[in-house]
Amino acid sequence: MRSTWPNPAGRHLAAVGYDGQVLLWGPTTGRPRHVLEGDGSGMWSVAVSRDGTSLVAVTMDGAAHLWDIGTAVEVCRLRVDGHLSACSFHPYGHRVVLGGSAGLYVCEISPDAVDDR
Secondary structure, three states, X not given: OOEEEEOOOOOOEEEEOOOOOEEEEOOOXXXXXXXXXXXXXXXXXXXXXXXXXXXXXXXXXXXXEXXXXXXXXXXXXXXXXXXXXXXXXXXXXXXXXXXXXXXXXXXXXXXXXOOOO
16 A cells, blocks of 8 residues: 545545555444445555545546545546646635646536536
């Protein structure tokens, strides 16, 4: 595993594997609850939102994937020029912060967003 991050409420633990999958463990079972897969690229970084409802992961090829933790459904994908190497949820509001070769991106998460995959 490359990195693991518990959310502040201690509800879930997420880990990025070398195979490009994100594993999400439940707090009581000690076993993976969901295996989240993006577009087949290796995931580099993962973060769980403060309220434990969302997870974001980034890939080296410049994609950020946002999942709903309760349903394990990918709700949106954002592509940028260059690669991404870090991600986090902003502590206030519904924003994701992404870092990569072109600098930092701050993205507003909105239920009105359109997914054009």
